[in-house]
Amino acid sequence: MMRVLSLDIGTKKIGIALSSIDQSLIFPVGKIRFDNFKGIVFFEKLKFELRSFWEEIGIAIIGKASEGNAILSQIDQVFRMLKAWTSWDIKFISEDMSSSDSWFFLKSLKFSSNKAREKLDSYAALIILKDYFDSINKEVLVSF
Template sequence: MGRILAIDVGTKKIGLALSDPLRILASPWGSLQRDSFLWAKIVTLCKNEGVDLIVVGYVASDYYGTATRMVNEFVLELKKHISLPVEFQDESFSSQKAESYLRVKGKKKRCPREDRDSLAATQILWEYLDSRR
């Protein structure tokens, strides 16, 4: 069993989180700019970290909305660059949960955006792992 990479898709950046090899823990990895090097960075990350599954967050209540279209387009492009299986996990309120976590940890509202993006991806991965237990 390999690691799981969770992705929180945003318009400018994507947040990333990784599971441990046993798929018990979820940890923030960071964020990446949505630029021309994005796909190469994701492929390299997956190879270097032993990823064998990608989980992408989507908002279930936005089935026909802009956010869902953005996620679907992202996944279609992702599948052109990597042959790993991709699953979806409802990410409703993941960003708000990440903000709450940062407040509990004493971080100010102006913490780096990549922290929030990565923590949102971590929340997606936690919920995915919990649903599989």
Template structure:
């Protein structure tokens, strides 16, 4: 079984997948949706869960830098609850502070063009969220 990492934005959902050994996370795709229409994501995520044989979802929680929960984090928590109900599956929240900044920095260091950065940022941020979770579970 594999894990799926999710980076929920207002118009995009970055998706990453683990390898079978639950050691490495890789960007998978970015799903675009109408602003705040999170319900439209549910069947798309379900399709990925079934096709990729996913056992658990890891959803990035956008806490404020001072560790408080703001409006974006509240929306994410509500989405987590919808996902769990819709999929009948565990969804784990993973602190995602700085994941998008880290993803941007990786791509800048690799000289990725601005156009490609925009296309890849959400999937890479999801991979960072998932990798953080995998490392934490393995005690790294």
């Protein structure tokens, strides 16, 4: 089996979540920050962030925003880059509510607003990953 990666792409940050190699557990990894999105810089930062897992990833799930969302061209750029530079199977899943769902989830766990803001992007990616596994009827444990 291979790990499944999830990316929640925003204007200034990309949240990252990952599955265990047997796909029984999913967990938030972190986020990549940038002031001005540059594909090659993003790719190098992603490789660095996932250096311990890179060779074990087989699928990447990208959160896809609604039509008209300003981030769509960035999502497309990430998709094309991953398709060209990895052997991963790239899939899209709706991420329209992932950030707000992530916020409410973190607040329900009694995180302060500052701490919740810090974790928001990786937890949005975690929600996208959970939605993916739900869509293929696969039960996973969620690690916080």
